[in-house]
Amino acid sequence: MTATITAPATTEEAPLYRRAETRLAVVGKGKRIHYSATDDTLCGKAITRYTDVEEAATLGYEHCGRCIRAAEDRAYSISLAGASPLMAALHDVVDTVEAVDAARRDLPTVGQMTTLARLLDELADATGEAATHRDNARLLLANHDMTFRLASTYLDRLIPAARALRAEAAAARAANDQAAAKAAAALEPGMYARDGRVYRVVLSEAGRLYAKVWAEGDDDTPPSFEFAPGAIRHLRPEHRMSAEDAKAYSRRIGACCVCGKTLTDPASIERGIGPVCADKV
Structure with missing residues (x-):
């Protein structure tokens, strides 16, 4: 149901918005007039401005x-309230319920x-805008001042910021992976030492390099790689051990x-490497 609004004519009956004790309002960029008795329109929309x-x-x-x-219903109840104390009390109750509902x-x-x-946790280390x-949203939450509309506003601001942060992190990971892959491509089979641990780089049957680490073993497991x-992603050519x-x-x-x-041959013990493996270092 729509009706083009016209300037008030000189009649005995007041315009509907006045009889309903409401104000005229506009929502967004729309070209409709809404009626408002609280901070929202009677149809439940957020007001952009009054007109x-x-x-x-x-x-x-x-x-x-x-x-x-909704305005016709309000105007009718208001007219009844003017003629009856009971209806006046009922009208006050309705207004109270509407106000509570709007607050809710x-x-x-x-x-x-x-x-x-x-998002606030994800953007803990964010900078700039x-x-x-982030800090403004935290302050509103801490002071219990966050509303539905403010939450929507800050979500609209924080979601793109979090997406941008994720994109930056993904790009950094991709760059690190690319650098690691490039470094791994320069490796050769052999022995490597890094951060106090010894690794053996091996060429698989599929032609790919992988690493084994020396494990001391225990009573049930002999030492082995x-x-x-x-x-393999953390090893570099400079980590390779000399003979x-x-x-x-x-x-x-x-x-x-x-x-x-385990080495048992005295010559192998002296060399530190078995005769078969001597050429692998």
């Missing part, structure tokens, strides 16, 4: 049909609060530092 009948008539705006029906609608939802909490929005997932370093390490562990087998 008057002259402006509406000049611009040719139309009435919102839902607001008209202005509270942030559980979904909004959950998303805000996640994102940090300003064990597969080290992801270790002398491999010998010294072999003497310390009492086993061939290439294959991990």
Whole structure:
């Protein structure tokens, strides 16, 4: 139901918005006139600005049909309230309920609060404009001043900031992975030492390099080189052990530092590497 609004004519009956004790309002960029008795329209929308009948008539705006029906109900109850103390009391109750309902609608939802909490945590180290929005949202939450509309506003600001931060982190990871892959491509099979641990780089049957790390073993497990997932990405050509370093390490562990087998031959013990593995370092 729509009706073009016109400037008030000289009649005995006041315009509907006055009889309903409401104000005229506009929502967004729409060209409809809404009626408001609280901070929202009678049809439940957030008000962008208030207007008057002259402006509406000049611009040719139309009435919102839902607001008209709600205003007619209000005008009727107000007219009854003027003739009966009981109806006047009922009208006050209706106004109170509408005000409470409007306040309830202005509270942030559980979904909004959950998303805000996640974003604030995600943007803990953000800088610049994102940090300003983050700190303002935190202050509103701390003071219990966050409303539905403010939550929507800050979600609109923080979500793009979080997406940008994720994109930067993803780009950094991709760059690191690319650098690691480039460095790994320069490796050759052999022995490597990094951060106090010794690795053996091996060429798989599929033609890919992977790393094993020396494990001391225990009473039930003999010492050996064990597969080290992801270790190949952290090794660099400068970590490769020289033959002398491999010998010294072999003497310390009492086993061939290439294959991990215990050395028994005096010549192999002296070399620190078994005869078969000597060419692998």
